[in-house]
Amino acid sequence: MAIGGQSSNGSEEDGVRAARVWVRQLAILSLVTAFAVMGLKFLAWWLTGSVALLSDALESIVNVVAACAALMAISIAHKPADEGHPFGHHKAEYFSAVLEGVLIVLAALLIISEAVPALFEPRPLDNSSAGIAINLLATIINAVLAITLLREGKRYRSPALQADGRHIMTDVWTSVGVVVALILSGLTGWLWLDPVIAILVAINILYHGARVVMSSLDRLMDRAVDPEEQALIERSIREEAEGAIEVHDIRTRIAGPARFIEFHLVVDRNMSVAAAHDICDRIETGIRRKVEGARVTIHVEPDQKSEPHGLPLA
Numbered sequence: 678m679a680i681g682g683q684s685s686n687g688s689e690e691d692g693v694r695a696a697r698v699w700v701r702q703l704a705i706l707s708l709v710t711a712f713a714v715m716g717l718k719f720l721a722w723w724l725t726g727s728v729a730l731l732s733d734a735l736e737s738i739v740n741v742v743a744a745c746a747a748l749m750a751i752s753i754a755h756k757p758a759d760e761g762h763p764f765g766h767h768k769a770e771y772f773s774a775v776l777e778g779v780l781i782v783l784a785a786l787l788i789i790s791e792a793v794p795a796l797f798e799p800r801p802l803d804n805s806s807a808g809i810a811i812n813l814l815a816t817i818i819n820a821v822l823a824i825t826l827l828r829e830g831k832r833y834r835s836p837a838l839q840a841d842g843r844h845i846m847t848d849v850w851t852s853v854g855v856v857v858a859l860i861l862s863g864l865t866g867w868l869w870l871d872p873v874i875a876i877l878v879a880i881n882i883l884y885h886g887a888r889v890v891m892s893s894l895d896r897l898m899d900r901a902v903d904p905e906e907q908a909l910i911e912r913s914i915r916e917e918a919e920g921a922i923e924v925h926d927i928r929t930r931i932a933g934p935a936r937f938i939e940f941h942l943v944v945d946r947n948m949s950v951a952a953a954h955d956i957c958d959r960i961e962t963g964i965r966r967k968v969e970g971a972r973v974t975i976h977v978e979p980d981q982k983s984e985p986h987g988l989p990l991a
Contacts, residue, residue, distance in 0.1 A: 700838060729855040736878075736882065747837040750773030768933060777840050781844060813856060819849050827839060925940065940976070946981065
């Protein structure tokens, strides 16, 4: 299945459509789950009055907003190319990921603003057992969702799903830390543990939020494919370029699930246009077969245009 690639038959197009429907369904599931988890976490905070649980609940608001943004971005990214966007709308998902990173940072600042005053005036917690149980239920739901989003986001090359999955997994570890803090606070009577853990949670969230933002901005700047995929492209060209002499200036860029690939192909100056075209068709088909979402552009040149740094094919 070539997700987002140029299809050569009806079944491939059906596969692309099915994959897009599944990615959208996952985004909707993430949004519904985010609302449910937010309700559970605010209930846990209301029962206990814990600043750490409040910090966890505040981050769940970010999860809801981020899930909304991811769903919108995926819907835009899946629109077909048009006159105004001839290369498609794939990068829309990166904007969602950047927004999610910014929201994570804002959530961390909200948590710190709640935790610092409580650090100087800690107070006993109410119904801590019930709060812990509810928070653990929300954590388990989040863990299942995060694992699913990360796996399927990687499979279908969806930056929005992957960013959402990384954020939710961060939320999972945050919740685990909060629960441990509440248990220790109850066992030791150290009330200051509650706001201290909340501040540590905020610092951890800041770190992961910065990572999400930097990674997404890097992809917005037309990052090349990774070395393994680059080697796969070169190997595919060699396998399918019989009759050509050399290839050079191979350039790639990533845009969501799409991989834009362009290069110069050197052929004998006396070769007919039809023969050169047949070679290009073979190469494009071979690359699309091995690289999901490949969009290939080939510039054909006569042999006097060979480059010293080119990749020999003959």
